[in-house]
Amino acid sequence: MSIQTSRRALLAAAALAAPAIWGRDAVAQIRRGDELTVGIWGGAQERITRQFCATPLERQHGVKINYVLGGTPERRARAYAERGRPSFDLLYLNIFESRQAVKDGVTMASSANVPNFANLYDIAKIGGYAVAFNPVTIVYDRRKVAAPMTSWRDFWRDDLKGKVIWPTYPGAQGTSALLMAAKVWGGSESNIDPAFTNIARLRPFAAIQGSQDQLYGMFDQDVGAASVEFGSFTRKYAETRNPNIVIADPTEGQAIATNVACITTGTRNQALAEAFVNLHLSPECQAAYAEEIYYSPTIKNVSFAPELAAKLILGEAAVNKLVDFNWDLVIANQPRWSSRFTREIAG
Template sequence: MNITRRNFTRLIAGAGVGLAAPAHFVKRAVAEPKKGDELVVGVWGGAQEKIVKEYVEKPLVEKYGCKVSYVLGGTGERRARAYAERGRPSFDVLYLNIYESRQAVKDGVTQEPTPNVERFEALYPSARRGGYGVAFNPCTIVYDKRKASKPITSWKDMWNPEWKGRIAWPDGLGAEGISALMMTARAWGGTEKDFDLVVEKVKELKPFAAIQSSQAQLFEMFDQDICDLSVEFGSFTRTYAESRNPNIEIASPEEGQALAMNVACITEGTRNQKLAEEWVNLHLSEPCMLAYSRELYYSPTVNDLTIPEDLKPKLVLGEEAVSKLVDFDWDLINASRPKWQARYDREIAG
């Protein structure tokens, strides 16, 4: 979905002159939480809802005597609602993906992250943009290792003839689709600006076995031998491989895996600033981070956890590994979405 971009500049008054200031210098009037205050959180349901209720809501309510209510489901509906309520939000904390979160800050819907959240200093640098990163969930090539003549070690390996007609290309310009397109650019010497190159290289892979629009659909395709390779979130694929299909391999290409991330965002105009900051701080705590890693294979966005030995091979851990996750120019991507989507529909999916 394309969102109109709008510059959002914060001003502080000084000697009668309005001066533009970085977000972290702006002093917000923050009321202390009181018993009965209600925090509204927009988050995904299922396992993520269960985890935040146990490790974030419970200690927050115990400390402040507040209430927490939820708006659950996918980001589309709650993001649209947050934009409609810009400046007068019903949400206090809004969970978005990486590109939505950065755009929301630019559009004045959510706040830049600040050290007012105590755990801010433990965040990796890439998790300090667009809000507070709470989970790394990289996208990469996933494939049936029985069908590979050798392990996949590069994004270029998708162009090996053995995969012809066996690739399920990700649908559209969501996280998986953008990851596949932008890593194609990286692998073949381009950048986000080289979309012509990307389209021509992806067209070389056709015909596709299918266009996959969800993890569930892809995993059914693997089960039914419809396809042998795709681009997907590593965490979900690991759960699938361990529970249903041990033949599926998660590649670590030499060009890197694509950075994808869940982000906790505090809304502009929240009436519960302190509670929202405390909520985010608890989400970044070790118990919550480890629950995400254990139950979902989401990699932690903070650098000071004690990770159990059995989890270490299954996560992205440490400064060096995190720095290899490939971030993109989301400003350019978001501005290009209508044009790129039209070409995708016509030349890749068509």
């Protein structure tokens, strides 16, 4: 489907796509008056899912969709505290939190109960239903580097000395930066020493950044030349505020990051939650995300105009190039690595 299709047509198609009964027992069916509680980020995430998921379901089934907006840590903590008796029916987590939540029995694994499950890339079926690829990569100011950055090793080039804005750890950006540093310097999740040794060689940093907004402010103020950040958000920043910023495609690959829809274990509204996820995985909703904030689709059955397609992760080859990690090891080591980062890198 092309993104040129009108928004009105997309919404109508989404409404028609809302599933009714998929052959499951009556207890699991959607009933008029049901209420679904969804924990999600605000902004575009809320706005797009309201248009393509919540509104069609409310109109077709006479249900109510309640949103709880906020950050991932708060959602995750609440879901764990309420394990087995959830107030969330559906919550959105990041890649490693979602996989751990399934193992801990807080949320359910993905399944074919959601029809669009069949269209997901295999890696998007782990830990729930990945609804967007939002990989972490190198971002830099083209005016402040001697040559394009094409490798994670480029952070250690002489022309970047004192110009690197390193991301704090833990956090998605800092985790990706740490793990990719390990990878390119001969280490891994099970051998993190090369990462710490070589990141320490980058000091003095231009700054340590703890958020996208903080990094973009630093770029605006010419604080440094390069950092590690979500490519999609940075592309939007570059196109609206700072055309000198480049989103790199390193030869070693971009670090995988996904937003994952997770249905809670014990929800009384499983069928409604599955219907919501199914609409989030529709070509219409996925196209809206790509068009507005450059999130790459996790389904295979959607197409884009060439200009937009060039800015997304599309197709098996591109998805397979994303660098995944052993998240069990990462999670197990996070407290120790966090202390070490404070002591050896940020201190």
